[in-house]
Structures are given as structure tokens and as C-alpha cells.
Amino acid sequence: FIAIFGPSLAPQDPMKENYTLAVNGKIHTPPYNPMEVPGYILGTDRFGRDLWSRILWGVRPTMIMVLTVAVIRLLIGVTLGMITGWQEGRKGRMLDSILSTALSIPVLIAAIVGIFIVGIDKGLLAFIIGLGLTGWAESARMVSEQTRTIKGQVFVEAARALGASDRRVLYVHVLRQIMSMVWMLLAFEISSTLLVSAELGFLGYYIGGGIWVEITDFAVVNAQGLPELGQMLASSLVKITDPSALIVVGSVVCAGVLGFNLLGEGLRLQLSQEHLRG
Numbered sequence: 001f002i003a004i005f006g007p008s009l010a011p012q013d014p015m016k017e018n019y020t021l022a023v024n025g026k027i028h029t030p031p032y033n034p035m036e037v038p039g040y041i042l043g044t045d046r047f048g049r050d051l052w053s054r055i056l057w058g059v060r061p062t063m064i065m066v067l068t069v070a071v072i073r074l075l076i077g078v079t080l081g082m083i084t085g086w087q088e089g090r091k092g093r094m095l096d097s098i099l100s101t102a103l104s105i106p107v108l109i110a111a112i113v114g115i116f117i118v119g120i121d122k123g124l125l126a127f128i129i130g131l132g133l134t135g136w137a138e139s140a141r142m143v144s145e146q147t148r149t150i151k152g153q154v155f156v157e158a159a160r161a162l163g164a165s166d167r168r169v170l171y172v173h174v175l176r177q178i179m180s181m182v183w184m185l186l187a188f189e190i191s192s193t194l195l196v197s198a199e200l201g202f203l204g205y206y207i208g209g210g211i212w213v214e215i216t217d218f219a220v221v222n223a224q225g226l227p228e229l230g231q232m233l234a235s236s237l238v239k240i241t242d243p244s245a246l247i248v249v250g251s252v253v254c255a256g257v258l259g260f261n262l263l264g265e266g267l268r269l270q271l272s273q274e275h276l277r278g
Helices: 002-009 051-086 089-104 107-118 124-132 137-151 154-161 166-202 229-236 244-270 273-277
Strands: 021-023 026-028 211-216 219-223
Touching: 002 051, 051 089, 051 124, 051 137, 051 166, 051 229, 051 244, 089 137, 107 124, 107 166, 124 166, 137 166, 154 166, 166 229, 166 244, 229 244
Parallel strands: none
Antiparallel strands: 021 026, 211 219
8 A cells, every 4th residue: 555655645755855953942953753843753864854755655666676576586486396396307306406505595695696796776677686596496495395295196197197298287287286375475475575675775785776976085975866665774874872763664674574474374374275175
């Protein structure tokens, strides 16, 4: 709902900077704490921009990126998982080794390397490649194990006896059996992608990457464009003694990760065989 309607509900201009505002009759400089200034319920960032409005604007680009990456990761994971679970002999062992290798590589490190190689200025493409390098491995492992279980079922043997090709059996019979798990995996992929994108944002990797403007010989400032949650995490912490902006943005990301995890768990319970038989 926020991704679709958020920008139209924002009470302030998310790019408007307020370097001086009256707080309790005195002029103060940003950042302003939550509920400190009338009209700024969540406070402001270090440039005096309304955090509530920036969150309402920032959820949409973040969710577009997260959904795109999650769908691509899931497509790769389901396809490779089905092939790995179906193959036997040397091919099966080789694919299983590739899957194990991909699982052993930390997703965050692989994402940083991928974004660095492609170039953060490429925007969404860099994040799709970076987050998709190894992010599909967990889904592929679960799908491959499920495929091995289904491969020995009587209806699969009957289809093969009637002359059905491996491709037809996989995409007509096996895929239909695991579709309930695929919806569950999509929710978990969105959650994990959102979490990794937040980690990247905290480390300074976000869509667009911002533009560094030199103020003096030894001072530069990062001029960000329209808000995005990763970008907001990268620029929220100004000083350790006042982490209010970081806590606000981090809480939004935390709520999103928790929500999609609960959605995935609910789908797992609702689509389980025991529940369906009941």
C-alpha cells in the first residue's frame, strides 16, 4: 500500500531542506528528533528533510528493486534446482557440487563484488547482477531436494512410460507439485533480498550511488536524489550520540523483513500437505 500510494500521501516535499527550524521557541539546526517539530512526526535527517515523507517516497523504488531481484533469483533457483534434482550420475553430482559452492559464498560479499564489477552507476542492473550471483542457491537446494522426492512417484514413472520427455515431466508434472512451495519461497526471497539491500545501503551501496560533490580540498558531501530506503540508511547516521534517524529508517526495513518472513511462514503452514488433507 505504501509503495503504491505513499508518494501521494506524503505531507512534505521529500527533497525540501530545512537548516533552521524553531524548537520550543529557539532556533535549532538539523537533524530534528521525532515529535520535536510540529509537522515532522518522525523528525528529519541531517539536511532537515522530513523523514516520514521520505519514507513514503522511498518504499516504492526499494520494493521495485527487491521484487525484481527476488523474482529473478527465484526463477534461477527453481530452474537450476529442478534440473539438479532430476539429473543423475556424473551430471547430477557436478550440478550438486556447483550448488554447494554457491551456497558456501556469502551473499553480501558476492553482492558487493558484483555491484563493483558492473558499476553502481548502472542502477537496478548492478543490483540484479550483484544480488543474483549466489542468492538463488538456497531456493535451488530446497527445490532440488523436493524434485528428487517427486521423481520417484508413480505418476512420474507413468508419464515417462507413456513417452513424455524429461522437459515435459519437469514442467507439467514436477513443477505443478512444487508450486505451493514456490509461493512460499518467493516471500522468503523478498525478505532476504530486502535484508541484504539494507545491509548494502548501510555500507553505502544503494541504487544510483549518489553524487559526491567537493566542498573544499578535503571535504565532500554526498548529494542524493529521490529517497530510497538503502540510500536513507547510508546517510542516516550522522553521530553515534543521536541515532534517531537511523532507528526510524531501520525500523521500517525491520518491519518489512519481518512481514515477508511471517508471510512466507504462513504460506508454508497453509500450503502444507497435512493442512490441505485436513
